[in-house]
Amino acid sequence: MDCCAPSNNTEAVKTKCPFCGEKGKNVQLLTLKSLLKASTLETIESENFYAFCSNPACSIVYFSxxxxxxxxxxxxxxxxYQKNQSADVPVCYCFDWTRERLLQAVGTDQKPADQIKSHVQSGRCGCEVNNPQGTCCLGNVNAFVRSLKKI
Incomplete structure (x- = not known):
């Protein structure tokens, strides 16, 4: 399945983050299994569903x-990406497009989103196992590039 294709799973999480109160977004258990450290993975309650909190001011990444x-x-x-403002943090996890690399690319009139789209169309992305939010990174890339153009 293409990780950047629209999902048929439209069931929205009705649970809010227990820390900040922001509505969480469903995340597949596969995402947590891929990205949690081994010591933390040992504590996961696989019968639960999990959600991602995208609020940059909140310390919680996932909650059950x-x-x-x-x-x-x-x-x-x-x-x-949503929690860490460092320049070397990936915006696109599959192809290692960090904030710094995107900034350099935009400064030299490259089109990183087009390059990423090409990889996605060739079936090379794995956002569900690489991106902590468990979904396609292109929205984050496009938003970050737009923010650079406003500067």
């Missing part, structure tokens, strides 16, 4: 639907 578990960035193998 019943709020029995929360995971923070230090529980993951990778930094989380």
């Amino acid at each position: 639907g019943n709020h029995s578990q929360t995971f923070v960035e230090n529980d993951l193998k990778v930094p989380v």
Whole structure:
């Protein structure tokens, strides 16, 4: 299945983050299994569903639907774009487009989103196992590039 194709799973999480109150977004268990550190993975409650909190001001990355578990960035193998403002944090996890690399590309009139789209169309992306939000990174890439053009 193409990780960047529209999902048939339209069931929205009705659970809000227990820390900040923002509505969470469903994340496949596969995403957590791929990105949580081994010591944290050992504690996962596989019968639960999990959600991603995208609020940059909130320390919670994932929370369970019943709020029995929360995971923070230090529980993951990778930094989380929405939670970490460092220049070397990936915006596109599959093809390692960091904020810094995107900034350089835009400065030299490259079109990183077009390059990423080409990879996606060739079936090379794996956002569900690489991106902490568990979905396609292109929205984040496009939003970040737009923000650069406003500067």
